[in-house]
Amino acid sequence: MTFLAFVEKNWMLFAALIASGGMLIWPFVSGRMSGGREIGTLGATQLINSRNALLLDVREPKEVDGSRLPNAVHVPLSQLESRGGELGKYVLRPVIAYCDRGQRGRAAAALLAKLGFKDIYHLQGGFKAWKDAGLPVQKT
Numbered sequence: 001m002t003f004l005a006f007v008e009k010n011w012m013l014f015a016a017l018i019a020s021g022g023m024l025i026w027p028f029v030s031g032r033m034s035g036g037r038e039i040g041t042l043g044a045t046q047l048i049n050s051r052n053a054l055l056l057d058v059r060e061p062k063e064v065d066g067s068r069l070p071n072a073v074h075v076p077l078s079q080l081e082s083r084g085g086e087l088g089k090y091v092l093r094p095v096i097a098y099c100d101r102g103q104r105g106r107a108a109a110a111l112l113a114k115l116g117f118k119d120i121y122h123l124q125g126g127f128k129a130w131k132d133a134g135l136p137v138q139k140t
Helices: 003-009 011-033 041-051 084-090 105-114 126-132
Strands: 037-039 054-057 095-098 120-123
Touching: 003 011, 037 041, 041 095, 041 120, 041 126, 054 084, 084 105, 095 105, 095 126, 105 120, 120 126
Parallel strands: 037 120, 054 095, 095 120
Antiparallel strands: none
């Protein structure tokens, strides 16, 4: 039996193989295209302590509940492109972008790459993961 005959006879299994393979590869590919790398709370803490990483809070004002990560700079994602010049002095430092739950941090990383940042991370799980890990927060 040739390969094409096998595929024709078992086309549903072959389609499932292609789909599942795509789902396994997608996180790797999308992470490379975003301009930043995902980092957990432990890695973020290490990066802050060892390399003085900038914490960038990209939550919208209505999401900020009066607290943020210690010494974080707040620039909402909706304003990041227009206010990017304010961050120019930090371009040589590693940047860890975070939102409330981690979904928009990747978009922020892509924008930061366009603004000239090279060492960009986005916090996995966002502010919620930080708080759930029992790490310190700063009242605003």
